[in-house]
Amino acid sequence: MTKWFASAAVLATGFWMAVPAHAANDIMKECGAKYQAAKAANTLGGKNWAQFLAQCRGGQVAAPVVAAPVAAARPVAAVKPVAAAKPASHLPGAQSPAMVAMHDRQRKCGQQWSADKAAGKIPAGQKWPQYWSACNTRLKG
Template sequence: MSIRTLTAFAGSAIIMSVSAVIFSSPANALTMKECSAKYQAAKDAGTLGNMKWNDFRKTQCGDASAPAPSSQPTKSAKAAKNTTAADNQAKGLSMKQCSAKYQAAKEAGTDNGMKWNDFRKAECGPGADPVALSTDGDKEPPAPTIAAPKGVKFPSAISAKYANEPAGKARMHTCLDQYHALKDANALNGLKWVQKGGGYYSLCNARLKGNS
């Protein structure tokens, strides 16, 4: 047999071997990167169980395996997030939220001399509104969504003694003076300084802004 013939046979054998390797690999197997992403997604979703990486790779990343799902939150993930928020609301305010609310009440004089533990039990339990408005005038309250109780009076203009203060702080101090006057006269009709939907501060602030 000539050298040319042997060379031809050798070339054919090499081509057939390479082809065999190529076609013997799973056509749809995931790459290591895709498999790793799929493994992490299953781990984050809590669907991994006790499966280790090597076992997962063999069972979930071989032929005809689908890559990891999109990073977009699924309906289940959104539902879980909403459930977590509802659970947090049911548990009450966090220590930070309650502390801010207590400080705001103390500054406004609406804590009624209540001690921290008593305030936390009464104002920060399940379903409590995390109203934590600053009473320094630097952060204004949100616009009220409720009407003031009948008979509650509000100042019509910023008090002259606060005329040289920044607008927000001047409105806050004017409202606070009137609030204390009404509180002493028992004329608030149940309205608090800060409360869900708008307390005296937000109602008064909105009126003064409208009149300025």
């Protein structure tokens, strides 16, 4: 019974939603045909599909224009001065010199880890975090 009810609800929803979508599909088909004809005749004037569709829809759908209510005039607040630009190290994506040095050490330790692992020099049970800690300490000097 619940499966039947769920399917009926989906069908009913789809039916009611299909009515406005049908009109939109007709406009898309009409605009698509016009676009293909203009493309074949080389009269697009440099417009792509999105631009052509926007113009076509504007000519097809005459939506009633409703004027926005006029708001009461408010006094304009004073404009705040622009703050000084932040140093480059504070910009998103910029790294401090300490972070750059840490990443360099991590790369070097990663290369050493790979070489030591391939040579079988990693002590039994040691994982990357322990190796990295010891290597980082060693490279910091």
